[in-house]
Amino acid sequence: xxxxxxxxxxxxxxxxxxITINCSYSVGIxxxxxxxxxxxxxIVSLFMLSSGKKxxxxxxxxxxxxxxxxxxxxxxxxxxxxxxxxxxxxSNYQLIWGAGTKLIIKP
Amino acid sequence: EAGVTQSPTHLIKTxxxxxxxxxxxxxxxxSVYWYQQALxxxxxxxxxxxxxxxxxxxxxxxxxxGRQFPNYSSELNVNALELEDSALYLCASSSTGEDHQPxxxxxxxxxxxx
Numbered sequence: 092x093x094x095x096x097x098x099x100x101x102x103x104x105x106x107x108x109x110i111t112i113n114c115s116y117s118v119g120i121x122x123x124x125x126x127x128x129x130x131x132x133x134i135v136s137l138f139m140l141s142s143g144k145k146x147x148x149x150x151x152x153x154x155x156x157x158x159x160x161x162x163x164x165x166x167x168x169x170x171x172x173x174x175x176x177x178x179x180x181x182s183n184y185q186l187i188w189g190a191g192t193k194l195i196i197k198p
Numbered sequence: 199e200a201g202v203t204q205s206p207t208h209l210i211k212t213x214x215x216x217x218x219x220x221x222x223x224x225x226x227x228x229s230v231y232w233y234q235q236a237l238x239x240x241x242x243x244x245x246x247x248x249x250x251x252x253x254x255x256x257x258x259x260x261x262x263x264g265r266q267f268p269n270y271s272s273e274l275n276v277n278a279l280e281l282e283d284s285a286l287y288l289c290a291s292s293s294t295g296e297d298h299q300p301x302x303x304x305x306x307x308x309x310x311x312x
Contacts, residue, residue: 136290136301 094118097178097189105197110165112192114178117159121181125152125163128175128191137163137176168196200225202304204289210310211279219274219307223291229253230272231292231301232264236285244287247272276309284311 095116104110114123125137138145138152140161145152149168154161165172173196178189203222211217223230232244243256247266261277270291276283286308290301 135303 093190094182095178095180095187095189097176097192099192100190101193101195103195103197104168106169108168108196110168110172110194110196112163112176112178112194114161114163114189115159116161116178116180116182116187118180118182118187120159123154123161123181124177124179125161126177126179128177165194170196170198172196202289202291202302204287204304204307206307207305208308208310210312212312213279213281215279217276217279217283217309219276219287219289219309221272221274221289221291221304223270223272223289224302227291227293227302228270229292230266230270231290232272232274233288233290234258234285235288235306236282245274279311281311284309 095114098113102110102112122139122141124139127135127137137150138147140152140154142154142156149166151164151166152161161178163176173194175191175193177191180187202224205220209217209219221230229246229248231246234242234244244258244262245252245256245264246254247264250266250268264272264274266272272289274287286306288303288306290303292301
């Protein structure tokens with residue numbers, strides 16, 4: 092069993108829909124990252140969380156330390172949000188990566 | 199818009215030498231971050247520069263140092279190179295130092311110590 096599991100693996104939605112991507116982990120962590128990878132490989136760090144909730148524009152990230160679960164939400168999704176979203180946790184000074192969620196937003 | 203650029207792409211050194219890695223942030227970004235990605239260890243935070251000053255430092259020895267220039271580009275210097283310094287060094291930039299601002303990563307410099 093992977094230490095960091097993301098769901099869904101693939102998600103296709105219509106423009107404007109509310110998107111939720113989930114991340115569950117089984118190890119103790121000091122922080123959790125949500126990253127965005129666009130076609131071509133460029134990686135952008137969206138959030139780093141250790142507790143609670145963070146918001147940046149249309150993006151919201153939450154983490155529940157007790158349940159070892161985090162969610163990334165996208166409100167009013169847009170085709171430019173199409174990308175791979177990756178959850179990665181920091182555990183014992185190592186970064187453990189989830190497999191990623193491929194999101195496609197159709198106009 | 200040009201992304202974060204790093205140079206050189208590859209650098210080969212021997213033990214005891216000194217290495218200098220360079221990073222140009224996205225235009226308008228004032229914060230530069232350096233990370234080390236060693237085999238099997240994941241991404242480890244090295245240094246954060248903002249507006250020309252060192253703001254934070256990871257758990258690395260003093261022989262890892264750097265600076266940020268007035269044009270916000272940055273250098274990472276590693277002195278007295280050791281074999282375990284072989285890694286991919288990634289630079290990222292963000293528009294401010296606030297931690298919810300996205301960091302944009304360069305392609306990295308692969309440092310190999312022989």
